Amino acid sequence: MPTISDVARLAKVSVATVSRFLNDSGYVGKKSREAIEKAIKELDYIPSEVARSLSTKQSDIIGLIIPDIKNPFFPELARAVEDTAFEYGYTVILCNSDENELKEKHYFQTLTNKYVAGIILTSIFDQGTNFKNLKIPIVALDRPLEIDIPTVTTNNIEGAKLATQFLIDKGATSLLCVGGPNAIRSSKLRIEGFREVIKEQTIKSYIIESPYDFETAETIIFDYLKSNPSVDGIFACSDASAIGALKAVHKLNMRVPEDIQIVGFDGIQMGKVVSPSLTTVAQNIYQLGQAAAKMLINQIEGKPLENTSVCIHPKLIERETTRKERT
Amino acid sequence: MPTISDVARLAKVSVATVSRFLNDSGYVGKKSREAIEKAIKELDYIPSEVARSLSTKQSDIIGLIIPDIKNPFFPELARAVEDTAFEYGYTVILCNSDENELKEKHYFQTLTNKYVAGIILTSIFDQGTNFKNLKIPIVALDRPLEIDIPTVTTNNIEGAKLATQFLIDKGATSLLCVGGPNAIRSSKLRIEGFREVIKEQTIKSYIIESPYDFETAETIIFDYLKSNPSVDGIFACSDASAIGALKAVHKLNMRVPEDIQIVGFDGIQMGKVVSPSLTTVAQNIYQLGQAAAKMLINQIEGKPLENTSVCIHPKLIERETTRKERT
DNA sequence: ACACAATGTGGTATCGGTTACATATTTCAT
DNA sequence: ATGAAATATGTAACCGATACCACATTGTGT
Numbered sequence: 001m002p003t004i005s006d007v008a009r010l011a012k013v014s015v016a017t018v019s020r021f022l023n024d025s026g027y028v029g030k031k032s033r034e035a036i037e038k039a040i041k042e043l044d045y046i047p048s049e050v051a052r053s054l055s056t057k058q059s060d061i062i063g064l065i066i067p068d069i070k071n072p073f074f075p076e077l078a079r080a081v082e083d084t085a086f087e088y089g090y091t092v093i094l095c096n097s098d099e100n101e102l103k104e105k106h107y108f109q110t111l112t113n114k115y116v117a118g119i120i121l122t123s124i125f126d127q128g129t130n131f132k133n134l135k136i137p138i139v140a141l142d143r144p145l146e147i148d149i150p151t152v153t154t155n156n157i158e159g160a161k162l163a164t165q166f167l168i169d170k171g172a173t174s175l176l177c178v179g180g181p182n183a184i185r186s187s188k189l190r191i192e193g194f195r196e197v198i199k200e201q202t203i204k205s206y207i208i209e210s211p212y213d214f215e216t217a218e219t220i221i222f223d224y225l226k227s228n229p230s231v232d233g234i235f236a237c238s239d240a241s242a243i244g245a246l247k248a249v250h251k252l253n254m255r256v257p258e259d260i261q262i263v264g265f266d267g268i269q270m271g272k273v274v275s276p277s278l279t280t281v282a283q284n285i286y287q288l289g290q291a292a293a294k295m296l297i298n299q300i301e302g303k304p305l306e307n308t309s310v311c312i313h314p315k316l317i318e319r320e321t322t323r324k325e326r327t
Numbered sequence: 328m329p330t331i332s333d334v335a336r337l338a339k340v341s342v343a344t345v346s347r348f349l350n351d352s353g354y355v356g357k358k359s360r361e362a363i364e365k366a367i368k369e370l371d372y373i374p375s376e377v378a379r380s381l382s383t384k385q386s387d388i389i390g391l392i393i394p395d396i397k398n399p400f401f402p403e404l405a406r407a408v409e410d411t412a413f414e415y416g417y418t419v420i421l422c423n424s425d426e427n428e429l430k431e432k433h434y435f436q437t438l439t440n441k442y443v444a445g446i447i448l449t450s451i452f453d454q455g456t457n458f459k460n461l462k463i464p465i466v467a468l469d470r471p472l473e474i475d476i477p478t479v480t481t482n483n484i485e486g487a488k489l490a491t492q493f494l495i496d497k498g499a500t501s502l503l504c505v506g507g508p509n510a511i512r513s514s515k516l517r518i519e520g521f522r523e524v525i526k527e528q529t530i531k532s533y534i535i536e537s538p539y540d541f542e543t544a545e546t547i548i549f550d551y552l553k554s555n556p557s558v559d560g561i562f563a564c565s566d567a568s569a570i571g572a573l574k575a576v577h578k579l580n581m582r583v584p585e586d587i588q589i590v591g592f593d594g595i596q597m598g599k600v601v602s603p604s605l606t607t608v609a610q611n612i613y614q615l616g617q618a619a620a621k622m623l624i625n626q627i628e629g630k631p632l633e634n635t636s637v638c639i640h641p642k643l644i645e646r647e648t649t650r651k652e653r654t
Numbered sequence: 655a656c657a658c659a660a661t662g663t664g665g666t667a668t669c670g671g672t673t674a675c676a677t678a679t680t681t682c683a684t
Numbered sequence: 685a686t687g688a689a690a691t692a693t694g695t696a697a698c699c700g701a702t703a704c705c706a707c708a709t710t711g712t713g714t
Contacts (some may be wrong), residue, residue, distance in 0.1 A: 003669090003670055003671080004670060004671060004672095005670080005671095013693075013694085014693065014694045014695075015670090015671080015672090015694090016672085016673080016693070016694060016695080016696095017692080017693060017694075018671095019671070019672060019673080020672095020673095020692095020693090022671095023672080025672090025673085026673090026691095026692085026693095027690085027691050027692050027693080028691095028692075028693085029691075029692050029693080032692080032693080046436070046440055047670080047671070048381075048440065048669085048670050048671065049437075049440050049441050050377060050380045050381045050386070050440075050441060050442055050669085050670080050671090051381055051669070051670030051671035051672090051699090052670080052671055052672075053377045053671090053699095054375075054377045054378050054381050054669090054670080054671070054672095054698095054699050054700065054701085055670080055671050055672045055673085055698075055699050056671085056672065056699085057699075059377070061420070061441075064421075068406065069396070069402045069405050069406050069409070070402050070403055070406050070596075072399075072402075072596070074402070075396045075397050075399075075401070075402045076397055078396050078421065079395065079396050079397050079423060082396070082421060082422070082423055083423070086423075091420055091422075091437060091441070092420065092421050093388070093418055093419065093420050093421070094391075094405065094409060094419050094420070094421040095409070095418075096406060096409055096410070096413075109373070110376075110418060113373055113375065113376050113377075114376050114377060114388075114418070115377055214599070214600060243600050246602070247600070247602070250602060269397070269399070269597075270596075270597050270600055272541070273541060273570050273574075273597055273600075273601060274600055274601055274602065275573070275574070275577060275601060275602045330699090330700055330701080331700060331701060331702095332700080332701095340663075340664085341663065341664045341665075342664090342665095342700090342701080342702090343663070343664060343665075343666090343702085343703080344662080344663060344664075346701070346702060346703080347662095347663090347702095347703095349701090350702080352702090352703085353661095353662085353663095353703090354660085354661050354662045354663080355662075355663090356661080356662050356663080359662080359663080374700085374701070375699085375700050375701065376701095377699085377700080377701085378669090378699070378700030378701035378702090379700080379701050379702075380669095380701090381668095381669050381670065381671085381699090381700080381701070381702095382668075382669055382700080382701050382702040382703085383669085383701085383702065384669075
């Protein structure tokens with residue numbers, strides 16, 4: 001691996017001049033410029049990121065802390081972040097926090113110790129870590145953190161309203177809302193959206209809580225429906241629980257969407273693939289990740305942020321778990 | 328952030344002694360040791376990874392290059408790698424190559440430039456890059472590279488045989504094998520396994536090729552089945568195409584598993600979730616990733632590799648797309 | 655008691671860049 | 685013509701570690 005000194009020697013200039021050339025900082029004369037360009041080409045020189053980081057205390061690495069890449073929501077998000085990072089010349093370190101505060105803190109430690117340029121964080125701990133005295137840029141993704149930290153989220157209330165209203169429009173008269181874990185802000189907001197629509201209506205409604213995973217959701221919903229068979233519409237606050245609901249409903253020999261309609265939330269791939277395919281309020285996951293990455297990079301590069309927070313509109317995707325027409 | 332000099336000053340020793348202490352290299356007297364420990368605690372000192380990397384030309388970062396984290400096979404793999412890396416004090420950079428040689432090369436460049444400790448690679452390019460003259464450890468995952476590079480794969484032939492034999496045992500008499508892209512070695516091997524079982528039998532069989540994605544697979548299989556309705560068993564070389572097959576079969580109003588049975592390959596989450604749930608040859612994806620990470624770390628840390636390649640047995644998971652008993 | 659090994663410690667060059675500062679040359683308005 | 689400003693370039697300190705080498709001290713076998 002050639003170093004900056006090799007280039008300097010070959011181009012018969014000093015390392016300072018080469019450095020100035022590389023970073024486009026300060027003056028570099030035409031002759032030097034040409035000689036340096038030639039030398040770089042000849043040597044196949046690439047500046048050492050590590051040395052540069054040591055000097056500037058900033059690398060071209062972005063940390064991405066998410067609960068679990070296995071959770072079907074996150075691969076697409078990660079992909080969007082990585083694509084955007086790639087485009088701007090950054091590289092992504094992936095961290096699975098498991099919603100575990102200790103692990104999260106550990107990653108923060110590790111990442112800052114690597115002089116990462118910034119961190120994108122999906123965390124349920126809105127207060128725990130003290131993000132303010134951290135001097136590196138942070139963007140909160142999917143779940144808001146403290147007030148002054150830039151945030152990218154989907155408009156959860158709007159999405160929940162969309163789903164609920166849609167079920168009603170399609171003729172549902174007795175609605176079940178399957179909320180997510182209470183600790184997660186977005187889950188609360190989705191339930192809130194559901195409530196807001198319901199209170200203007202005169203239909204029966206129930207709200208239950210379930211973690212965001214298929215199996216548990218399936219069990220919980222199965223049990224619920226067994227004792228409350230009158231329910232004819234389910235709004236699940238995540239596609240995972242919606243899919244659990246779908247399985248539960250199947251087991252109960254109810255037909256979807258004839259006997260009971262289901263609308264999920266998230267828009268994960270899997271929704272397309274289940275039978276019947278899932279009507280859902282899709283978050284534009286890719287856009288979410290992209291927006292977060294862009295905001296972070298803007299901060300890193302000192303560009304002004306036009307918005308301190310971005311709220312992306314969800315979109316209802318009508319598939320097969322809801323009726324085609326009002327009955 | 329305190330530095331090693333701060334520690335040295337506080338402990339009234341030289342930086343060399345502190346360094347020796349930190350790396351457990353060379354002699355450090357008892358008194359110095361205690362003073363240093365105290366100083367480190369007092370200052371909350373953590374050695375700078377970046378400075379260390381510059382000096383040693385090795386970081387604690389592992390590069391993971393995969394085609395696409397959105398592909399449902401990879402999140403679990405990535406998770407396994409990350410978990411194992413975490414356990415041993417390493418950190419993972421995620422790279423999506425899109426099976427694109429240029430992108431792959433670029434990532435190699437970027438990663439080596441960061442002095443990564445090693446790279447785990449899922450690549451279809453078995454010759455392109457010259458891995459030999461690379462001085463950092465590499466492990467090939469899922470798809471073998473050149474001969475002398477440690478490799479972790481599933482026993483694809485065995486898995487394909489398992490699936491094919493199972494279909495036959497369950498009474499299928501006219502088999503369709505849906506292979507993956509020909510460029511992918513594992514796909515070839517799975518087709519080979521299928522062939523091996525078939526040639527000992529006297530049943531009809533067909534082989535078609537399809538990319539590993541739902542939509543395309545669905546279309547291709549739909550068209551095929553339309554003109555060949557006698558097929559009563561499908562072995563799909565990936566769960567993705569198996570799920571495509573499932574949808575295609577549904578559209579054709581054939582019942583699964585009564586009219587036609589389906590067995591997939593991979594064991595992705597989604598298989599559990601489709602209806603009917605997918606019988607499949609499951610790779611132990613987590614174990615795959617874990618084994619790869621461990622092999623890599625062993626290489627990095629100079630420990631001997633007992634095996635230059637690991638081949639993990641797949642396991643047939645019987646679910647609902649095959650019949651319960653032989654008909 | 656002496657030679658030699660083992661133990662303990664510090665000085666400092668080095669990794670490969672950045673950047674403040676000094677210095678030299680050119681440009682240009684007056 | 686001349687002094688200030690702009691342009692161009694080099695020297696060397698610095699980022700925060702590692703590691704080679706020199707040197708001092710202690711232990712030990714004969």
